[in-house]
Amino acid sequence: MIRMSRWFCVLLIWILIAPAVWARGVYQDPEDFISEVFSGKAPPPSLLQISEDEQKQIREILGHKLGAGRVRYWQHEDRTVWILEEIGKERPITVGLVVDKGKLELIKVLIFRESRGSEVRYPFFTDQFKGASLGEDGQLDRNIDGVSGATLSTRALTKLARLALYLHQQREQADVTGQTSPR
Amino acid sequence: MKQKQSKGKTLVKIIGVVGLTLASALPVQAATAPKTMEEMWEIIQTQQRELEQLKAQQKNTEQKVEVTSEAVEQQAAQQAASGPSWADKTRLGGYGELHYNNLDSKNEIDFHRFVLFLGHEFSDRVRFFSELEVEHGGVESDGDPLAGEVELEQAYVEFDIAEQHTARAGLFLVPAGIINETHEPTTFYGVERNPVESNIIPTTWWEAGAGVSGEFAPGWGYSVDLTSGLETPTTGSNAYKIRNGRQKVSLAKANDSALTGRIKWTGLPGVELAATAQYQSDLTQGTGAAGTASSATLFETHAVLSRGPVGLRALYAAWNLDGTGPASGASPGRDEQFGWYIEPSYKLTSKLGLFARYNVWDNNAGSGSTADTENKQVDVGLNYWPHEDVVLKFDVQKQSGAANDDGFNLGVGYQF
Structure with a gap:
């Protein structure tokens, strides 16, 4: 037990003196992500109004309603960028998604606040989403293999990929009916 | 005349967006024609002013809507910036499983685990997590003892000490095996947990102490823990048996404490390769x-592929116990205890999966x-997930070697 006590002391000192300067789980600022996607020339954001019918469909995707009645996005021609959040186990994961002509071009974990499962931020996982589109059943057109031990984070990112593709589709329809507005 | 002009103006309002010329022309046609060009010009000027007023009103309305939206978003941002409430920082979850076992040794139904x-988050870098379990329906009912237990299986505080490194202190699950740390019923095949991890590792296994864990490269994880140790009996049929x-x-x-180290690789989707080693200086705590x-050493390694x-799971675990007691005591041969299993599986749909498992221990x-x-055991069965967090299970087990307990099992489980 003497060795255990000594070990506890070392750990305690480490915790106390560990520099508290890093921002845990912040891999890229969302604004920087948007700027990077558009090569430094980000267009002004637009807003997509979410109708009741769309909320029902979003509930099918996420398992719950979307908190906001409208969603901000950035668009240049047929390419849209979305900053979306979903809880894995306990805390929201902030994800940047790029959709081009109805297909996922990029999905990137920007802020990860969960205590487990941050491996989903690595390209070896997120590269699986490249080129994915929505099938008629509202599911992705491909299987996404999860990261072992990060089941809930995998689930959250898969839901956000489906949501971004769905919102991209709704934006195209809203452009016709005038339900989007510049901001 | 005035009444007719008013009707004309109303019409102009309706179709004003079409254009000033058209808008002014139509009411003129609908009303009595003006006598002079001056009157015509005055009508056009009046309608022009009204159109400008309407445009200004519309712009004003849009600005008000935008300001309101901004205010709502700012309020939400301010609330987020001021931090979540106590309730927002406290999380409740759980899982449970009901089993029916129809085996040679028993025919019983049991709410095995509730x-x-x-969990509570004290700050961005300090959090608490706990798991309280009631097994086999409880410990007492109407004054009569029940077969169950109330157990605290996890209660620890976790501290972030660097970007990808965390320290913890308290009571936590030993990082060994596949299901010791992740054992919600929806995450594994088979009604009962596999006999290899139960009898050798021994799952579910928790100790108290402190440790650090984290990542040292993409896909590479580690943990090192110094904890309380096992205390095996030294006499009787269970002498030096790990689970006891x-x-x-x-x-x-x-x-006598135990030092546990684990290294894990999850560098490809659906792949986990891990190895754990534990050393304890005296497995009997001096009794x-x-x-x-004398000392005892555990080595465990496993692979999870999906x-x-x-799917495929495979695991090998072995204990080596020094000293004369384990080798030649009341139940000789306890100086080495080992087991392994291999479990292929196939999902017919996202909701239905089949599996088979071969266990030796x-x-x-x-x-x-x-x-x-x-002991040898073959399991074959299926899992059906009506929801991703709910599972119905069925399996048949057949034992051989030193074990002889055949039959089938049914189960229902959930997590939230």
């Missing part, structure tokens, strides 16, 4: 006679044993 998770050494951190002897007990509908595999003590 578990509640409670769990003290469950209940007034546990702390003469054995001098010279009869690609599309195909032996708690008397050491040098002092002369009898055939190796």
Whole structure:
């Protein structure tokens, strides 16, 4: 037990003196992500109004309603960028998604606040989403293999990929009916 | 005349967006024609002013809507910036499983586990997690004892000490095996947990102490923990049997601690390769006679593979116990205890999966044993997930070797 006590002391000192300067789980600022996607020339954001019918469909995707009645996005021609959040186990994961002509071009974990499962931020996982589109059943057109031990984070990112593709589709329809507005 | 002009203006308002010329022309046609060009010009000027007023009103309305939206978003941002409330920082979860076992040894139904998770986040870098479990329906009912237990399986505080490194202190699950740390019923095949991890590792296994864990490269994880250790009996049929050494951190002897290290690779989707080693200087916590007990070492390694509908789990675990007691005591051969299993699976749909598992384990595999003590078990069955967090299970088990308990099992489980 003497060795255990000594070990506890070392750990305690480490915790106390560990520099508290890093921002845990912040891999890229969302604004920087948007700027990077558009090569430094980000267009002004637009807003997509979410109708009741769309909320029902979003509930099918996420398992719950979307908190906001409208969603901000950035668009240049047929390419849209979305900053979306979903809880894995306990805390929201902030994800940047790029959709081009109805297909996922990029999905990137920007802020990860969960205590487990941050491996989903690595390209070896997120590269699986490249080129994915929505099938008629509202599911992705491909299987996404999860990261072992990060089941809930995998689930959250898969839901956000489906949501971004769905919102991209709704934006195209809203452009016709005038339900989007510049901001 | 005035009444007719008013009607004309109303019409102009309706179709104003079409254009000033058209808008002014139509009401003129609808009303009596103006007598002079001056009157015509005055009408046009009046309608122009009204159109400008309407445009200004519309712009003003849009600005008000935008300002309101901004205010709502700012309020939400301010609330977020001021931090979540106590309730927002406290999380409740749980899982449970009901089993029906129709085996040679028993025919019973049992609410095996009812578990509640409670977690609280003190700050961005300090959090608490706990798991409280009621097994086998409880410990007492109407004054009569029940077969169950109330157990605290996890209660620890976790501190972030660097970007990808965390320290923890308290009571936590030992990082060994596949299901010791992740054992919600929806996450594994088979009604009962596999016999290899139960009898060798021994799952579910928790200790108290402190440790650090984290990532040292993309896909590479580690953990090092210094904790309380096992205390196996030294006499009787369960002498030196690993599973019987769990003290469950209940007034546990702390003469000899255990040091556990694990390394894990999850560098490809659906792949986990891991190895754990543990060393304990005296598995009996000093209760054995001098010279009869000495150090014990666990080595465990496993692979979890999942690609599309195909899954595969494989695990090997072995204990080596020094000293004369484990080798030649009341139940000889306990100086070596090992087991392994392999479990292929296939998902027919996202909701239905089939599996088979071949298990081998032996708690008397050491040098002092002369009898055939190796146990073998084959499991075949299915999982059906009506929801991703709910599972119905069925499996058939057939044992051989030193074990002989055949039959089938049914189960229902959930997590939230």
